[in-house]
Amino acid sequence: MPKICVPMVGKTNEELREEAEYLSKMDIDLVEWRVDFYQDVENVEAVRDASVQIREILGGIPLLFTFRSAKEGGEKEVGLDYYATLNKAMIETKCMDMIDVELFIDEKVMRNLIKVAQHNQVKVIISNHDFEKTPPKEEIVSRLRKAQDLGADIPKIAVMPRNEKDVLTLLEATNEMKNQYAKQPIITMAMAGKGVISRLAGEIFGSAITFGAAKKASAPGQVGVEELKSVLKLIHQNVKEK
Template sequence: GDLYVTLLREGQMDLLDVEMMCEREIVTRLVSQAHRAGVGVVMSNHDFHATPPQAEIVRRLRQQQALGADILKIAVMPRDGGDALCLMNATWEMFSRYAERPLLTMAMGSRGVVTRLAGELTGSALTFGKVGGASAPGQIDALALHSTLNTIHQAVMQGS
């Protein structure tokens, strides 16, 4: 928390990523200080071991929104395609029913790749690609990602 406060005070960032599972007092203090400094807050939750049930994913995203996040983010680890679909269903539910802010959702690893590509259809506003080494499991090469997302976008627009 102290490093973030120093960086906020010195104006060294545009966005601050705050892990929602930190102590509530720290989270609310950082959100408040970031907003006072004109810095947006990405509130995130990472589950590197599993994919929570759909209702729990939606609950966490709604909690991030209630805590004042400007961008809501959750990353989960799927065991199989069903877990990837669970995240995509949760993303759509949050986007279509509750979201007042942009969402960023992804399932990590090879079983989660589809979630990184389907955001335009499910409501996830952005994704991550890699240049060189990945910073998280399942990231796609940025050039390949751009091409694939463009292909999906064109197909979606043709069907509109």
């Protein structure tokens, strides 16, 4: 059954503490701190201090650190040097279990972040988000394989469907990657309303983590956690029986 990850999107320390308290009481597998929503994101010390508080409140729930750039659907754009500095600092806090690194950043920066993460026993998701369209199946598979080859612990791709056929394209690519190339778990999804089925059917097609909303969604098409969990369980029970 796919793991459920819930994003934290607080803008202030108070909002983040409230979110963390709320999530700490939920039956979820993973929390993603979308730090690009945070008002002090360009202050490394502020981010570091907030991460310590979040870690303390969440207890043993695994924590994923993500700065999503504006060009991939995030709230903010920063320079490459700062992106690298911020991620490196968060790896070294020991507060993070995983970090998200974007597939199309500078490869030298990426390889260095992966090296630092491995040294600190932090897992790396290498991700790509296309908010405009759904690439052809071959391109989706190619991007996932590239992320894997670069050293991702988990390759991830999210695409925007313009029609139902695009959703099928994403699911076919997921299934092909899982059955022919994947050496570890992968994450895939089609966004928005048309793509909701892809967030529910990971166990069938091969996506290991799905993102659900607790209070506020971080991307279009995220389903509420309780609804998400009930559907995942329903699918899981039937898959096991057959």
